[in-house]
Amino acid sequence: MIVIGWSIEETPLGYAADFCPFCRRIRAFKITQLSQQTHTYFISVHESELELTMNCLSCKFSCGTKTSNYLNLEPQTSALEELIQRTHPDVRSKYKNELALAERVRGETTTSQERIAWLKEPFQLVNHLLPNHCSPLLLIKEGTMYGFCIAIVIGIVTAVVAAPISKNPDITKSLGIVSGFATGMIAVPLCLIWRFRKSRRFIVENVYPLLQIALKGSRPTLDELNAVMQSLQEFDLSIVDYIDTQYLYHLMQQEPKEEQLAAA
Numbered sequence: 001m002i003v004i005g006w007s008i009e010e011t012p013l014g015y016a017a018d019f020c021p022f023c024r025r026i027r028a029f030k031i032t033q034l035s036q037q038t039h040t041y042f043i044s045v046h047e048s049e050l051e052l053t054m055n056c057l058s059c060k061f062s063c064g065t066k067t068s069n070y071l072n073l074e075p076q077t078s079a080l081e082e083l084i085q086r087t088h089p090d091v092r093s094k095y096k097n098e099l100a101l102a103e104r105v106r107g108e109t110t111t112s113q114e115r116i117a118w119l120k121e122p123f124q125l126v127n128h129l130l131p132n133h134c135s136p137l138l139l140i141k142e143g144t145m146y147g148f149c150i151a152i153v154i155g156i157v158t159a160v161v162a163a164p165i166s167k168n169p170d171i172t173k174s175l176g177i178v179s180g181f182a183t184g185m186i187a188v189p190l191c192l193i194w195r196f197r198k199s200r201r202f203i204v205e206n207v208y209p210l211l212q213i214a215l216k217g218s219r220p221t222l223d224e225l226n227a228v229m230q231s232l233q234e235f236d237l238s239i240v241d242y243i244d245t246q247y248l249y250h251l252m253q254q255e256p257k258e259e260q261l262a263a264a
């Protein structure tokens, strides 16, 4: 038997300053090299570099990046201004439009058009997080598949255990089928519930916090959030199906004050 497999390895390269589209500020990022390791008989035989990722230390947002964006990478984080000068001295000029808009939103001097665009942006950004984890079709497929697998295993185990007792292949086969079918009737719905709950937990733990951070400076009203979701429906973004604006608004009322988050 040939044992072969792949795994994704993460190699930390250092820290750099960059613009975070969710914090909407310059933040410290951890830069990591992702690579794919091919194993044969548990020994690594080949390594190929995948993408370089940057992970915001404040909000945990992660996306691809390039080493050419930075002057240098620091082995440790330092005060933000120091990190900017050492790793990304031109970051403010690169993102001057985004930073200026962020300041105007915080100072409440934006036009209503700019404000809606500002509110919509984080929903469009988190939309890419959803398909792999939350597509309803994928969830149904996975939940059903897990349920069937459990039913097949239980059916086979029942048949194996029953074989020496019954000594009749037909009875053994029937017992296996009946127990597999009965298990499937219970396991499939339970696996579907488990898969949907897991997906919901992913959204609550990963998507809502990012939206909270991105929207905190603008303090949107519930009506504004509903208007944004309505306008996003025109773009056919799946995020619309997953976000409960009432729940998001409720979370926004509980968030820490602006100064506390800014200092985070």
Ligand SMILES: [Zn+2]
Pocket (backbone or CB within 6 Å): 020, 021, 022, 023, 024, 027, 056, 057, 058, 059, 060, 061
């Ligand atoms: Zn961030």
